[in-house]
Amino acid sequence: MSIFSRPAPANERPDPPPELGLPIIEIRDLTVGFGERLIMDGLELDVRRGEILGVVGASGTGKSVLLRTIIGLVHQRKGRVRVFGHDMSQLTPQRRRLIERRWGVLFQHGALFSSLTVKQNIQFPMREYLDLSESLLDEMAMVKLRLVGLKPEAAERFPSELSGGMIKRVALARALALDPEIVFLDEPTSGLDPIGAADFDELIATLQKTLGLTVFMVTHDLDSLAGICDRIAALGDGRVLHTGPLDEMKKQSHPWLQAYFNGPRARASHVYTQPAGGRAT
Ligand SMILES: Nc1ncnc2c1ncn2[C@@H]1O[C@H](COP(=O)(O)OP(=O)(O)OP(=O)(O)O)[C@@H](O)[C@H]1O
Ligand SMILES: [Mg+2]
Known part of the structure; x- marks a missing residue:
């Protein structure tokens, strides 16, 4: 669970994951x-x-x-x-x-939404699953960008302005948006x-x-x-x-x-x- 997300109600808390090496x-x-x-x-x-x-x-x-x-x-x-x-x-x-x-997913085709900026792409799952302020969403998107080795300047670009390697990195950042386990x-x-x-x-x-x-x-x-x-x-x-x-x-x-x-x-x-x-x- 993200360190930024609010604690879930008791009946919504996720079960602990299995031990390392177990299915x-x-x-x-x-x-x-x-x-x-x-x-x-x-x-x-x-x-x-x-x-x-x-x-x-x-x-x-x-x-x-x-x-x-x-x-x-x-x-x-x-x-x-x-x-x-x-x-x-x-x-x-x-x-x-x-x-x-x-879990987070990087799909084979159409890795990013072309009409959204890099930042908006990364924030997409956050908006769907978390209830956070705009400033926190921005902060989290920057953390994810850094995590995949991209500079903050990339945040406002559109996918068409990125190299293939950068697109993959942004797609990975989006897959990591919710701090997934898988x-x-x-x-x-x-x-x-x-x-x-x-x-x-x-x-x-x-x-x-x-x-x-x-x-x-x-x-x-x-x-x-x-x-x-x-x-x-x-x-x-x-x-x-x-x-x-x-x-x-x-x-x-x-x-x-x-x-x-x-x-x-x-x-x-x-x-x-x-x-x-x-x-x-
Ligand atoms: N929604 C769908 N409707 C009908 N057939 C589908 C659908 N999705 C996949 N298929 C068919 O299922 C088979 C497996 O497709 P899949 O995309 O999983 O292959 P793959 O192993 O990932 O191939 P590749 O290495 O080329 O990506 C293919 O014959 C594909 O045409
Ligand atoms: Mg395939």
Whole structure:
């Protein structure tokens, strides 16, 4: 909970998070489809508190749909998604809002509202969930800007006036607006050059440590997987093919995992030899 927010009434206080390393998100038998087409069929996954989980899979396997299902934007046909121990489908709208305040999201597309300034973008979730004065909202937006390494001058700019890297940082600041415990990132380094991507990875890793975040990160970026992810979950065939640290993923016999983790791109990025936190150039 934000240090700036007022204490919640007793019946609205959030439950304490699980111990570090225990599941903070539990997904069981999840089935999601659009029309005739099943995207997920009996998917099972745990996200542990305090980890950076990298979620990979071929384009169209349902990584973004999985993220959107967890946060309630896509309807599930079957199965259970528990966050902080709560079955999300069983919550009253009021309880649901309390849980939603405890996560932040950086979406794959349309990361920012183009008609709002940087400051207004960051303040958007604050206005939705908190009841704060304008001066406090301004102060908080500046704190978040600094947190992601941007100068105060950026506050009054519009997204069209920012570089791709700055847009990602502002989107991250907005995801952190409510001091979340879980952050969902969908392809946070896509479109960035290798140095920009490496800087962004470092920022995510630093924030994860200093703020004690749990990070669910969809990515295609092998350097991110090698550099900052504690575990990886690979999606395919409507389910999770395997979860584990990078060296374990490399040993799996599934053809897609073999091709992805041992293929030419993996070798080219020195994905198995670079030191932790490092990035191939
Ligand atoms: N709202 C929707 N209605 C119908 N089909 C959808 C919808 N959203 C996603 N899909 C389909 O679900 C499948 C999975 O989409 P998703 O966006 O999750 O893929 P992804 O793994 O994130 O791919 P990428 O790596 O390209 O981002 C795709 O075939 C997509 O066309
Ligand atoms: Mg996607």
